Amino acid sequence: MKAVIPLSAAHDSLSPHIGGKATALAHLFKNGFPVPDAIFISTQLYHAFLDQGGVRERIAMELNRKNLNEMRWEEIWDTALRIRHIFLTTPFPDPLRQALANSIEAYFGHKAVVVRSSGAGEDSPATSFAGLHESYVNLQGTDSILEHIRLVWASLWSDRALLYRRELGLDIASSAMAVVVQEIVAGECSGVIFSQNPNDSSQSVIEAVHGLNQGLVDGTVAPDRWLLERSSGRLIQHLSVPRKHYLVPSATGVHLTPLPPPKTRSPPLNEARVQQVFALAQQAEAVFGVPQDVEWTFRGDHLYLLQSRPITKLAQDASEDKRPWYLSLHRSFENLEALRFNIEQQWLPAMDEEAARLAEENLAPLSNGDLAQAISHRNQIYEKWRSVYWEEFIPFAHAIRLFGQFYNDTIQPENPDEFYKLLKTTDMLSLKRNQMLTQMADYIRSQPQLATALQQGNDYPVDQVLLTKVDDFLREFSGLSWKDSPCFPNREAVLRVLSKMLPNPSKGENQKIDNTTQLTEWFLSHYEGEQRIFAGKLLALARASYRLRDDDNIFLGKIEAQVIRALEEGRRRLKERIPFDPQRLTSNDLVRMLREPDFIPKKRRSKKKTIFSSPLKARQIIGQPASAGVAFGKARVLKKTADLFQFEAGEILICEAIDPNMTFIVPLAAGIVECRGGMLIHGAIIAREYGIPCVTGIGKATSRIHTGDRVTVDGYLGIVTLG
Amino acid sequence: MKETAQILNTIQELLSSQKLAVLGTQDRGQPWGSLVAFVSTPDLKHLTFATPRSTRKYDYLAKDSRVSMVIDNRENLARDFHAAMAVTAIGQAAEIESQEAQALTELYLDKHPYLKNFLASPSCALVKIRVKKYSLVRRFQEVMEVYLE
Numbered sequence: 126m127k128a129v130i131p132l133s134a135a136h137d138s139l140s141p142h143i144g145g146k147a148t149a150l151a152h153l154f155k156n157g158f159p160v161p162d163a164i165f166i167s168t169q170l171y172h173a174f175l176d177q178g179g180v181r182e183r184i185a186m187e188l189n190r191k192n193l194n195e196m197r198w199e200e201i202w203d204t205a206l207r208i209r210h211i212f213l214t215t216p217f218p219d220p221l222r223q224a225l226a227n228s229i230e231a232y233f234g235h236k237a238v239v240v241r242s243s244g245a246g247e248d249s250p251a252t253s254f255a256g257l258h259e260s261y262v263n264l265q266g267t268d269s270i271l272e273h274i275r276l277v278w279a280s281l282w283s284d285r286a287l288l289y290r291r292e293l294g295l296d297i298a299s300s301a302m303a304v305v306v307q308e309i310v311a312g313e314c315s316g317v318i319f320s321q322n323p324n325d326s327s328q329s330v331i332e333a334v335h336g337l338n339q340g341l342v343d344g345t346v347a348p349d350r351w352l353l354e355r356s357s358g359r360l361i362q363h364l365s366v367p368r369k370h371y372l373v374p375s376a377t378g379v380h381l382t383p384l385p386p387p388k389t390r391s392p393p394l395n396e397a398r399v400q401q402v403f404a405l406a407q408q409a410e411a412v413f414g415v416p417q418d419v420e421w422t423f424r425g426d427h428l429y430l431l432q433s434r435p436i437t438k439l440a441q442d443a444s445e446d447k448r449p450w451y452l453s454l455h456r457s458f459e460n461l462e463a464l465r466f467n468i469e470q471q472w473l474p475a476m477d478e479e480a481a482r483l484a485e486e487n488l489a490p491l492s493n494g495d496l497a498q499a500i501s502h503r504n505q506i507y508e509k510w511r512s513v514y515w516e517e518f519i520p521f522a523h524a525i526r527l528f529g530q531f532y533n534d535t536i537q538p539e540n541p542d543e544f545y546k547l548l549k550t551t552d553m554l555s556l557k558r559n560q561m562l563t564q565m566a567d568y569i570r571s572q573p574q575l576a577t578a579l580q581q582g583n584d585y586p587v588d589q590v591l592l593t594k595v596d597d598f599l600r601e602f603s604g605l606s607w608k609d610s611p612c613f614p615n616r617e618a619v620l621r622v623l624s625k626m627l628p629n630p631s632k633g634e635n636q637k638i639d640n641t642t643q644l645t646e647w648f649l650s651h652y653e654g655e656q657r658i659f660a661g662k663l664l665a666l667a668r669a670s671y672r673l674r675d676d677d678n679i680f681l682g683k684i685e686a687q688v689i690r691a692l693e694e695g696r697r698r699l700k701e702r703i704p705f706d707p708q709r710l711t712s713n714d715l716v717r718m719l720r721e722p723d724f725i726p727k728k729r730r731s732k733k734k735t736i737f738s739s740p741l742k743a744r745q746i747i748g749q750p751a752s753a754g755v756a757f758g759k760a761r762v763l764k765k766t767a768d769l770f771q772f773e774a775g776e777i778l779i780c781e782a783i784d785p786n787m788t789f790i791v792p793l794a795a796g797i798v799e800c801r802g803g804m805l806i807h808g809a810i811i812a813r814e815y816g817i818p819c820v821t822g823i824g825k826a827t828s829r830i831h832t833g834d835r836v837t838v839d840g841y842l843g844i845v846t847l848g
Numbered sequence: 849m850k851e852t853a854q855i856l857n858t859i860q861e862l863l864s865s866q867k868l869a870v871l872g873t874q875d876r877g878q879p880w881g882s883l884v885a886f887v888s889t890p891d892l893k894h895l896t897f898a899t900p901r902s903t904r905k906y907d908y909l910a911k912d913s914r915v916s917m918v919i920d921n922r923e924n925l926a927r928d929f930h931a932a933m934a935v936t937a938i939g940q941a942a943e944i945e946s947q948e949a950q951a952l953t954e955l956y957l958d959k960h961p962y963l964k965n966f967l968a969s970p971s972c973a974l975v976k977i978r979v980k981k982y983s984l985v986r987r988f989q990e991v992m993e994v995y996l997e
Contacts, residue, residue, distance in 0.1 A: 178961050179960070179961030179962035179964075182961075182962035183961070183962040183964070183965075186962055539968075744904075745902075745903070753970075755901070755902070755970075755971045757902075837902040839900055839902055839969075839971045841969035841970055841971045841972075842900060842966065842969045842971055842972065844900060844902065844971075846900075846902040846903070
């Protein structure tokens with residue numbers, strides 16, 4: 126079998142080697158459909174690429190760092206990013222490159238092309254990888270086409286593709302990818318048609334946009350929509366949308382541009398063309414024997430069929446189709462810009478306002494019944510904001526991914542995580558809070574007597590300047606809480622933390638190299654013209670996203686603090702009636718006690734402690750490298766609020782996840798180990814800011830590691846060694 | 849001389865064909881074995897492997913540089929008893945100095961390209977064993993020894 130197969134020479138029996146998309150195109154071509162000329166790069170070349178330079182084993186090693194089923198999406202994204210980088214930085218072996226270059230030049234010369242994925246061996250009536258793998262539009266020149274072939278191969282290992290295969294239980298290691306290189310047909314209007322509407326089997330549905338189809342497929346441009354009677358083609362409904370932009374070919378790739386005014390007023394298709402598209406889909410369905418999802422474009426008066434695939438069973442039962450969720454992991458720049466606007470202009474100010482309003486409420490005069498009502502109400506408010514957090518704030522993290530991908534594609538650094546250095550910033554709220562603590566510690570150091578008194582744990586030092594600073598701090602941050610308890614209930618708690626900071630003046634300082642402007646300039650110097658403008662905008666968006674990864678937790682924390690304030694008031698009132706530690710009383714029981722004077726809650730059973738010592742001990746645990754460096758020290762496992770105040774400078778911080786409300790302890794730590802995994806989690810971000818070695822994704826860190834254990838944290842390799 | 853050359857040739861082929869070896873170190877008399885990815889220099893005088901510095905093997909060889917390394921081609925089949933070969937190398941281990949690191953890194957990555965990121969980590973040490981003696985075992989119990997020093 127040839128490694129590169131022209132459209133005219135392909136046939137159904139090659140399907141395992143050229144993938145579903147290519148096979149369908151060949152089938153359509155043989156049946157006289159107007160499909161653009163194309164060549165298919167078989168999986169044989171994909172395997173040849175994997176077998177040189179250790180690529181196959183490097184991918185396998187990345188995927189086997191941890192059990193994929195135990196990875197969070199952030200970890201899977203990190204893994205996918207590293208795998209993508211392997212493809213980007215591994216050159217084609219010479220014979221392979223030559224073979225491909227000859228074919229591309231022979232078939233396309235200087236013509237622009239589209240490079241599309243054509244997944245092999247995974248299509249089934251129940252699965253659809255449509256949209257999960259990459260396609261690249263308007264590429265010119267052999268080098269650019271070759272580079273994008275590698276990127277299409279890499280998209281087999283994208284986080285959304287990995288997650289989807291995990292969900293379906295497919296064997297990830299046996300996947301392979303063929304590629305379609307297709308002459309571009311830059312149509313004036315384009316779209317998709319489902320010959321059978323997934324939501325109503327009696328209808329067909331057409332979606333169309335001005336310009337290229339990519340705008341519709343990636344969700345950047347909202348389409349007009351037509352519903353037709355499937356049996357007759359009769360128009361049932363035309364749903365029009367505000368038409369603002371369209372996607373057009375640019376010098377390199379495509380770009381979004383405002384629609385000229387006349388086009389904003391006219392739908393992309395007239396009625397005659399709607400019928401032409403409908404007829405095309407009917408014919409495709411007749412050829413394949415099952416309803417089709419067809420991509421098409423009009424150039425002049427000619428209608429072209431770009432690709433056609435069967436509508437899967439899953440798509441017919443929309444409630445079971447998980448693909449949309451995985452597709453939502455991929456967001457366009459425009460979509461993220463809109464998200465940023467909403468978060469910064471709408472959600473965060475509203476959260477601040479809500480927290481301030483709740484803080485003003487005086488709870489003391491309330492009757493017990495009213496206090497119960499207030500607690501329930503506050504819980505509801507908190508839950509409302511938690512869902513906003515998940516639905517709006519979490520997706521915004523994808524701006525960091527988008528930037529990382531752009532950076533790696535265009536700069537191709539040695540280290541795939543290099544782009545993080547451009548995102549480091551000092552204006553995160555939790556760091557500002559830490560700076561206040563650092564300044565107080567600096568002041569104490571300048572007063573030797575005061576420093577000695579504090580370190581010896583003597584009674585309160587009477588130093589009016591310090592106490593004023595402490596009160597200022599408390600005014601701003603007394604609401605901080607962790608594990609349902611306030612972190613700084615009084616001056617003493619602040620002074621206790623300050624006393625721990627005294628021996629290590631450098632530890633409390635932000636180690637960020639103040640070269641943001643230089644770094645930005647250096648980054649932008651790689652681009653020119655439109656691309657430079659885009660790079661600047663993308664960097665600004667990613668920085669906002671990085672900052673918000675931290676700040677949004679703090680805003681949510683402010684609301685949570687108001688729930689805790691009401692709970693504390695309830696616990697204070699019921700102290701005499703609670704037959705156990707009031708902190709262990711659940712919110713529901715507290716509310717019930719306030720409402721029912723006779724109700725006595727049952728003590729929650731604590732987990733049985735194992736009385737025998739296990740013969741199994743972890744010596745070395747693999748997680749995710751999250752902040753570079755190596756640290757060695759005694760472990761301090763944080764499980765409850767009191768543990769925070771036991772923390773000694775130079776210890777290794779072990780916890781489930783660093784909550785932004787406990788970031789004040791971080792500068793004291795020599796190293797950090799977290800159960801939660803990924804480069805984008807709060808703890809990893811803060812660790813990088815302070816230059817503290819950090820390993821995340823150590824699943825059972827808080828049970829496998831004990832306070833006092835000697836621990837080495839290797840933040841380069843993501844290894845934690847005990848003993 | 850001819851027989852020595854043949855034995856060395858056999859050892860060279862075995863070392864080239866295998867990716868993994870068992871490194872032997874010791875801690876206060878307690879032996880310790882570790883599986884490592886290795887490469888040998890063309891003259892067979894040195895064996896090289898990589899390890900994070902936080903491991904036991906690194907700790908032990910830092911305290912006592914006398915080490916052994918076992919390389920074999922067994923397939924976990926009955927025929928191993930007559931067909932498998934094993935080489936035990938005895939020598940002295942030392943972390944590679946920066947001036948010779950580049951050549952040995954290239955040699956190592958040529959054999960183990962998938963360990964590029966691992967080796968690039970500042971926490972990873974490249975260790976060289978200066979081999980004093982090879983002991984080749986084949987035909988179940990035939991043992992031949994070659995002294996390099």
